[in-house]
Amino acid sequence: MEENGRTARKRAQILEAARPVFLRNGYVGASMDEVAALASVSKQTVYKHFTDKEQLFTSIIMDTTAQVEGLTKMITATLDDDGDLAEDLRALARGFLGAIMEPELLRLRRLVMAEAERFPDLGRTWYEQGFERSLKTLTTAFGRLAERGVLRLDDPELAAEHFVGLLLWIPVNKAMFRGGNDLYAEADLDRLAEAAARAFLRAYASPDTA
Amino acid sequence: MEENGRTARKRAQILEAARPVFLRNGYVGASMDEVAALASVSKQTVYKHFTDKEQLFTSIIMDTTAQVEGLTKMITATLDDDGDLAEDLRALARGFLGAIMEPELLRLRRLVMAEAERFPDLGRTWYEQGFERSLKTLTTAFGRLAERGVLRLDDPELAAEHFVGLLLWIPVNKAMFRGGNDLYAEADLDRLAEAAARAFLRAYASPDTA
DNA sequence: TGTCAGTACTGTACCGTCTAGTTCCCCCAG
């Protein structure tokens, strides 16, 4: 799967250099000259690999959309065993939070949202491949827990939506509006994850396990 | 309070015309020429009222930050009477949702987030004046409900955060990534509000009122 | 011989300034 021809190498080199440029300045603010310079590549080479600025941009985003894989695996891994439900949920919440609060990912989020109107396909793909996909995994996991009787819920999808809402709304918004990196220490994330997991359990745990 | 001199009129005229230009193209993409043209005003006049592009931009954002007033009033109005708690919460959720899903406000959100790195003050102000302020109002309202014994919570602020998280995470994200306007019908918003209010009650209502 | 770095070039867009002529508003004389 790892292409290592000269062309593929150059292509990766350009992509890697282009990402920070677009992340820093947005689509309009990103300069192809800067991309070429940062990639130590001539502009001609950039245009050999990507037909134009737009195609380079969408390539950057689509590339990182694939990384959701890890998140879905983490979900099933954490909830599949028969351990303590409360503890599992807390761990799951903590994993989710840590993943989504990654500074690079947050910047990408901002970028995609900013350009969602200009590039509708991009926004839709990001939402479906990243957002909905992890939500769907969570939904099936919760569904299994309901069948085992440890969760009490009519609608697993709604429960999954509520779980991530409890967990993510506050920290993600804070991060989106206050650009900084040092918003939350590890301990803060622990606390947020624990609070969300406990509230979720109160709302959705079966009475006998609460 | 309503200034109607020529100066104030022109200023408002420019602001009104500039808003869609910035909303559509972002800060870098917005053209001062287009602003002037859309406002039916000469460029000279634009620069008489606003020292430069940056100041015009921040004026647009700050102007709309003031509109949170309405939201806080709605919160206290809905939760202050002694009506049915479940019904009040549902109504509050519905009001919140309707307000935040206003297309114009969503576009502003996107814009502020996109430029939060370039204009840190703007992001911070938006967050504090809009986000935190309404959250604080909700916190005190929940605190009163806890004192009356209808809610059971150690931390009113956490409860407020969870309330909005349950309610807003899904629809707001959907709207941010899928630019469209017709994402949700009124009935969908009703359903979302009801579901959030019920989950919140299960997590935070006193046992005797549940 | 073909690929790439380096760079010059073309065409366009835009910010902010400037000039010159025009319109509107307010105040006060009659």
Next chain:
DNA sequence: CTGGGGGAACTAGACGGTACAGTACTGACA
């Protein structure tokens, strides 16, 4: 109450300077 100056505010458009997307050309190098 009225009507007409005075001066600020405004229009229209050109302009300098800069930046950038995308193309074209040259020379090196493998």
